[in-house]
Amino acid sequence: xxxxxxxxxxxxxxxxxxxxxxxxxxxxxxxxxxxxxxxxxxxxxxxxxxxxxxxxxxxxxxxxxxxxxxxxxxxxxxxxxxxxxxxxxxxxxxxxxxxxxxxxxxxxxxxxxxxxxxxxxxxxxxxxxxxxxxxxxxxxxxxxxxxxxxxxxxxxxxxxxxxxxxxxxxxxxxxxxxxxxxxxxxxxxxxxxxxxxxxxxxxxxxxxxxxxxxxxxxxxxxxxxxxxxxxxxxxxxxxxxxxxxxxxxxxxxxxxxxxxxxxxxxxxxxxxxxxxxxxxxxxxxxxxxxxxxxxxxxxxxxxxxxxxxxxxxxxxx
Numbered sequence: 613x614x615x616x617x618x619x620x621x622x623x624x625x626x627x628x629x630x631x632x633x634x635x636x637x638x639x640x641x642x643x644x645x646x647x648x649x650x651x652x653x654x655x656x657x658x659x660x661x662x663x664x665x666x667x668x669x670x671x672x673x674x675x676x677x678x679x680x681x682x683x684x685x686x687x688x689x690x691x692x693x694x695x696x697x698x699x700x701x702x703x704x705x706x707x708x709x710x711x712x713x714x715x716x717x718x719x720x721x722x723x724x725x726x727x728x729x730x731x732x733x734x735x736x737x738x739x740x741x742x743x744x745x746x747x748x749x750x751x752x753x754x755x756x757x758x759x760x761x762x763x764x765x766x767x768x769x770x771x772x773x774x775x776x777x778x779x780x781x782x783x784x785x786x787x788x789x790x791x792x793x794x795x796x797x798x799x800x801x802x803x804x805x806x807x808x809x810x811x812x813x814x815x816x817x818x819x820x821x822x823x824x825x826x827x828x829x830x831x832x833x834x835x836x837x838x839x840x841x842x843x844x845x846x847x848x849x850x851x852x853x854x855x856x857x858x859x860x861x862x863x864x865x866x867x868x869x870x871x872x873x874x875x876x877x878x879x880x881x882x883x884x885x886x887x888x889x890x891x892x893x894x895x896x897x898x899x900x901x902x903x904x905x906x907x908x909x910x911x912x913x914x915x916x917x918x919x920x921x922x923x924x925x926x927x928x929x
Contacts, residue, residue: 641866641926643850646909647841647919649821654680655809657832660825665838667823671814678837682810689803696796703789718777722770725763732756732763818842846916847909848879850925854888854904859927866910866925872917878928879910 658680665671739756742748818840825837848868852860862884868877885907910925917923 641850641852641856641860641924643848643923643925645846645870645917645919645921645923646849647821648845648847649919650815650818650840650842650845651824651836652677652812652815652838652840653833653836654678654812654831655833656680656806657830657835658810660827660829660831660837663823663825663827663837665814665820665823667820669820671818671820671840673814673816675814676811677814678812678831680810680831682807685803685807685810689800689807692796692800692803696793696800699789699792699796703786703793706785706789714777715774718770718774722767722774725766725770729760729763729767732760736760812837814840816840816842818845841919846919847882847911848916848923848925850881850908850910850923851889851905852884852908854906857884857906860884860908865928867928868912869924869926870917870921872921873923874915877915877917878913879925880913881908881910884908 660678661681662676662679664676664678671677736756736759739748739753743750743753820838821841822839823837824839825831825835831837848866850866860881862881864881866879866881868879888904888906
């Protein structure tokens, strides 16, 4: 591929050659086709598991180009999904309150406590009568009274437990569980995003100009895998002599000639650099003004030639 610096250095020779060839004689404009190449690299470092395109292949926007090892990212996402499921189950359980078997168990305990209470009350009443007749001691009566009081306390406890299990969770507990679910879902979004970074797709319809790395190698932000030339991303670079600059403003139509150019190929000047360049470097003087050139860019109307192709230009009305 001919570089810009090489073409600038060869410009005087090309201008001389124009006098003896069929290229335009009035302008003697020369240049080359330049491609706006883009390099494709993953956002994160990692090992390439698949490079889906080959050099010279044409790819469409959105097609898979690179896949990296994503074992760690998939494991992290699975762990977060499990946390979300567990937190959601706890929230649903707290919102619904106790299940029917738990409520039934609490009622059974209350019935047992009521039965024990009835037996304790009967025992206390009998012992009070026996004590009044002088058949038992004060200590035995005190024991029966204490047992009856304990049975009453047990009944109160079981009634409170039954009331509690039939109530839903407190509002602050529900808010805490909701916050836990929201935090896990936010982490899931981050995990999904990190997983998507392990695949790279074509940003536009393009041709694979060069493959720089292959499956099994490491790639990352500073280690690209492909160099692409998007469709329509070839423009013309030309050099306008200082003496002809006024007659070739932006918008000037140019006929383009080259070995690889189609018949009637045209281009339009799109930009002209503000600063002049020398070819070769010389001192400013009136006698050297013809050797001053301004770099310009032009856009092709039709299928452009390959990047690096030497070009000749002739202005057209």
